[in-house]
Amino acid sequence: MNLITVKNVSKYFLQPTRMQVLNDISFEVEKSKFITITGKSGSGKSTLLYLLSTMDTRFEGSIRINQEEMLGRNNSWLADFRNHHIGFVFQFHYLLPEFTVLRNVMLPALKLRRYPVAEIEHRAMELLQLLGVGEQAHKRASLLSGGQQQRVAIARAMINEPLIIMGDEPTGNLDSYNSAAVFELFRKMSAEKGQTILMVTHDEDIARKSDQTIHLADGKIDEIMVR
């Protein structure tokens, strides 16, 4: 069963002039795989990721995730879908600076309300310990180092046990040691919990180690490598 089905997707930027960024993209992703999307700057790889993230719905074609069509859904349905099924890790960590580390991790789960608050706190704490930042839990997010913040962001992406974790160059801002550590964490999650990882990256090493690499060039699929 395919988790993600992308069929004939095209996307245009209208500003400053009409320009095609994605041209007739089609591919499929199976469950529990580690997928990387590569390509040069401007090849459209981030644009593709944000279409898959359901935050951008202005495209032509069809994107189905978990058997649900994303085109034409309203904002609140999409927000709810993201809350349930998609976890996000960004390049520049993007924690909420005024909140504690623990609170940052808890927020998506507090929104989802699958478990009572005490249970959510317990799970968040477990995740932070698993990712090696358990001692930082009660510090304010803005006081952590870059590598630590990225681990917290991963914990936040995983708190709701989503089907897919998406990363927009999550290791792009880290040194090689932290970069390798973060990659290993993703790898472990994908193996242990059966989560699908979808990651945009420049890093050839990471791409080589993934299950499947989608290489984009000029808005078209250049090649799909399955290992």
Add this chain to the structure above:
Amino acid sequence: MKILTDIQLAAAIALTHMRSRLKQTIVATAGVTFGIMVFVFMVSFITGSNEYIRAIAFDQSPHLRLYNEVQTAPGTIIGKVMPNTVNMVDHVKPKDVLPGLKDGKHVVQTLALNPQVAAISGSINAQVFYRLGSSTINGVINGIEFDAENALFNLQSKLTDGSFKELSTMPNSVVMGVGLAKRLNVKTGDRLALTTENGNNFFVTVVGTFKTGMTDIDKQQSYANLNTVQRFLGVPAAYITDIKIKLHDMEPAPALSLELQQKYGFQGSDWKQDNAAILQGDILRSLIVYGVAVTILLVAGFGIFNILTMMIYEKMKDIAILKAMGFSDSDIRWIFLVQALIIGITGALLGLLFGFLCSWGISKIPYKSDVMITLDHLPVSFNAMYYITGFTFGIITTTLAGYLPSRKGSHVDPITILRG
């Protein structure tokens, strides 16, 4: 259920935002507090003064008055005789009308039985000259039946010296306005001469003085027994010139006045006509109060609007992350709306408290006035309505000021922010 927990979560995020911007939040709250405080204080003080002035004026004026007045006759005799021709009559002289009310005493007795009437008094109002030594002062003498007049105007409370009781027991006695007594330099027990319009002279004794607080009355008027004045004027015992009525409910006075004028053929006026200037002044002052308060609240509202708008610009990134996590547009809207509401409600409640304290403080300040004798402290009105109005005003302004920025926040496109 879900929507409740969503709002609860939005409120928790809002509180964290506010805590991290405590100074700005306090300034915004202080703005609202100040606006509501000034509103409550000004409304209480100005309404208090208005009510006091009204009370004095209304104490002295009946709800309804019936009298006769010299006036131009409607139409001309030739007009009645030859109604179908064009008649020109220049310089029509006013008709001479006797000031006495026809069947006045009987009308008083009939109206006293009317269930709308709380108190009624028939009296004589006559121009006289007060003379003492070589000085002559123009004034008015009121012939009254003390019990009836006292029921209308509470005369007893205005007595500063002597007594009204002696009016009926002592012949040719008057109770005189303090201003008039001062001008004539007479005290209780002194005698002076009084000349009526038709030239008759009488000696009268001052048996007391009164003070209403209305300078015009105190400097011109004196009270005497009805029979005494009838004797001065040489008129029969049925003669009265004024019927003054106090009603249980003063609102229908104009309508009743019209009805009685038509029924008995007298002239009439009511408290709304008599005090038109005061009533108009009330409305104008209220307008000013509301104008000032609304302006202050608008300024406070702009303060909230600015702070929230700036906060949303600062928080663009956070909004984008929250949306990526799965927070909906309305969750984001609630986050900012809750901040506005907290500022609004806190500010408004504090404003009511401080407004009340200011009003209470000023109502304790001693204030003496020669004109307003019954006043010893500044008049302040305490009415729950002003507090409710102030609170409502505050909440509406802050909600509006918060709604626009929060809508802007909810429309933030996460992609443009996250892609940088």
